[in-house]
Amino acid sequence: MKEIVPVPPAIVRNDYESIRELFTKNVVPSYGRFELALSHGAGSYVFDVAGKRYLDLGTGIAVCCLGHAHPAITEALVEQSKKLIHVSNLYFTEPQGRLAAELVKRIGPGKVFFCNSGAEANEGLYKLARKFGHDEGRFEILTATNSFHGRTLAGIAATGQDKVKKGFEPAVPGFRHIPFNDLETARAAISPATVAILIEGVQGEGGVTPATPEYLLGLRALCDEKKLLLLMDGVQCGHYRTGKFQSFQKILEGEVGQASSLSGLDRQGACATNFLPDGLSMAKSLGGGFPIGAFWVRAPYQDLLNAGTHGTTYGGTPLACAVALKILEVIEQEKLAEQAQKLGAWLKSEIERLAKTYPTVVKSARGMGFILGIELAEKIPAFAASDKTPALQFVNRLHAAGVLTVPAGNQIVRLLPALNLKPQEAGEGISKVEEVVKSLA
């Protein structure tokens, strides 16, 4: 179906220019922004200030898990804000207690701490690890190359990508990187100071790379053997994006009963059916666009961060928790996890079809559920003239076609749709992606 996009009148076009001017004059230029000013949205569609409509397959980088302007979120915000927005963690509030219980129910025995962002949730995990190892003088956390853990000072030290560290040295001490999905190197990297290993279940910023089941089970066994905490960053790949609440639940799903074939790993308690990390960070989709972060700590360590050791003013406000509770309710009622799993599998098969049909443009399909990557081929001739990365140029062409996506690295374009994306919208997205791919072939 061809969409008729009205040519914006000059006065409207000036809205973008005037907004950009406000940014140029007043906003710290730490982001490379696209030439788009967005004004409103509904479901999986957003509109720019000129009135052009986009199918949003990026959802603010895996955040707006129910799309835009969802009535249930609006209602939760309105209703809770009439009662209490914030009281501080000097007091108990029901929404925070209930949300913690809902998260524990979905992950496993343990407790939850609430904060405001992914970087802050990971920061809590670093502190948990330091507290855990403190009396033995252990403090070092191993993280993966190509990982992403946020932009705080400790976050960029943890992140396994040089580009986020450059210019901010000296790095916070106590982080070392190991290659992802490589168990033997992880084992060899452990020093007497090592206290924890932190990985993403599916590397997001690094280019949509899932951990293998063997890696997860192997790290669990290794951490048990060496008395290390196994920490997982579920900020991007969590919250049902893979089809299960957490990515490790999805990755290990097919492994049930197969642990014994994994050369004795099960004897060390690392079998797929009872796999749990020791700490897990969440944010992004947890609040569907309302800022909230959290980390879960497995039962044996759940009281390590005792009174006075950690805190944040806004962590777990009644308002944020009411929104997060409502989102979980909608996901469950509308069976959106199954939707993400099924529709995600279809999207991936379509990207695989594009890779077969247009191998000079699309190299492969990556990921699972609604965390997917289109890996672009090397040296696409149409991209040679610009010094922008292929991923950026592809994303820009998709903007022109009316689709929002998110680049990851130089070669990968991410699809991170809302969990309530409709089949017909997925179809529209793929045909627009195919249009762009075709024009490059």
Ligand SMILES: *Cc1c(COP(=O)(O)O)cnc(C)c1O
């Ligand atoms: C986005 C992200 C973070 C950082 O979250 P913020 O809310 O931006 O601080 C951390 N880890 C992963 C895997 C992420 O994708």
